[in-house]
Amino acid sequence: MQVNLVSERDWLYLLASIPGLGRVKLRMIYERTGSFTAAVKKWDTISCELGLPAVITKAIFDLQKEGAAYIILHERIAKGIQYVCFLDDDFPEQLRHIPDPPLLLFYRGDLQLLHKPAIGVVGSRKPTPYGRASCAHFVKELVQAGLVIISGVAYGIDGEAHETTIKNNGKTVGVLGCGIDQVYPLRHRALYEKIAALGLLISEYPPGTPPVPGLFPERNRIISGLSHGTLVIEAAEKSGSLITADCALEQGKDVFAIPGPIFSSLSAGPHNLIKQGAKLVTRSADILEELGHFFHTKPELGSSQTANENFLNKEELTIIEVVTHEGIHVDDLVCQLEPDLRKSLHQILFRLEAKGVLVSLAGGYFAKR
Structure with a gap:
């Protein structure tokens, strides 16, 4: 296989996929040679200089065998594996400047x-x-x-x-x-x-x-x-x-x-x-x-709850007075209500959650938004 026919970013993907060859070593390789393609061409020298294990060196030589790299790259495409790397213009700029930045990011989504x-x-x-x-x-x-x-x-x-x-x-x-x-x-x-x-x-x-x-x-x-x-x-x-x-x-x-x-x-x-x-x-x-x-807009925050409370009935307002921002278990809530409210409590809680006034939490807890 001619090494030059595989792109720089593809060589980064291929090298990053080798177990034991992490971002620290990859960064050292790139800094020494300025190119992953160049590094693969003189892998004997690079592996000796960095003291890489024999298993990694063998994996690189295997990639250089006729068609080996292309098979892996085609498998990546077939599996829908997407990635962006530091060689790409759309790599997030803010990550380029953090200590120990990632060299590539695999992704799903937008x-x-x-x-x-x-x-x-x-x-x-x-x-x-x-x-x-x-x-x-x-x-x-x-x-x-x-x-x-x-x-x-x-x-x-x-x-x-x-x-x-x-x-x-x-x-x-x-x-x-x-x-x-x-x-x-x-x-x-x-x-x-x-x-x-x-x-x-x-x-x-x-x-x-x-x-x-x-x-x-x-x-x-x-x-x-x-x-x-x-x-x-x-x-x-x-x-x-x-x-x-x-x-x-x-x-x-x-x-x-x-x-x-x-x-x-x-x-x-x-x-x-x-x-x-x-x-x-x-x-x-x-x-x-x-x-x-x-960002561009500065919305008025904290007003939605007040607006919603203007549309609450007497029963709902009674529940709101008992529920706190810290959260309360439904059993404790029942104990603090009059008997006539207890029967319809779950329906009232459902309405309050739908109106965005309460939030339902795991374990039977409710809290005020």
Whole structure:
């Protein structure tokens, strides 16, 4: 096979697909030769200089055999595997300038979302009702303001952020810690497909890469790198979400934190961030005033609930007075109501949720938006 007949970006794909040849080595190879094509041509020298294992060297020589590379490239096309790399003009500019930038991104969905104003939303994988309600409230208003929501498709706050965005007809980007063809966690398969169809899924790891624990902290730098700021909603003192916040600070990005109850262990992360200089936020306007120059419209936020409450009947207003922003379980709600309201409680809650005044949370909790 003539090496020159394979494009630079295709050689990057081929090399990145070799197990054990990660972005650090690939970057070193490119910096030494200025071209992946040139590197493949003199692979004997390059492999010796970098001390690459024999198994990697053999894999490169196998690719140079007649037709071997073309077979793999045709398989990629047949499988619908799409990627954008640092050699492309449409590679997201903001990722070119972060520490340890990715060399390529595999994707499913609308790649143009990487070029729109965005905010990262991260938090606990086991949030409280207060955390879920906070996420639903803030994400809805940030979406209405025109921001793309970026998160990691994990349980908890990540999933809540993606679901709320989709529910409110917004755009969301999911950054994976595994191959683009892997669904993790498995219970998020439906969410995975919704994001791919209505938003964007991306991964820097080749298809087939399993969800190895060490990859998830790495992907956090991409969440913050693609975002103009990162919002942290509930996180324990040593939560993985704080890695994203640290990446954002290292990248010179804004970090926003929602305060929580002082007796909750999940408030420790946001509170520590606030002590270290993160912006304390209690309303969406606190975020939008910092990021407002990234988008064109400045909608009036916080008015939808007031408008909806003007159309509530006496029974609905009674329920609203009992439900808090922190969330209340339906059983506790029943105990605080008069007997005549208890019988129709579920119907009233359904109406209030439809009117956008309440949000239904996992485990039978409801919270005021």
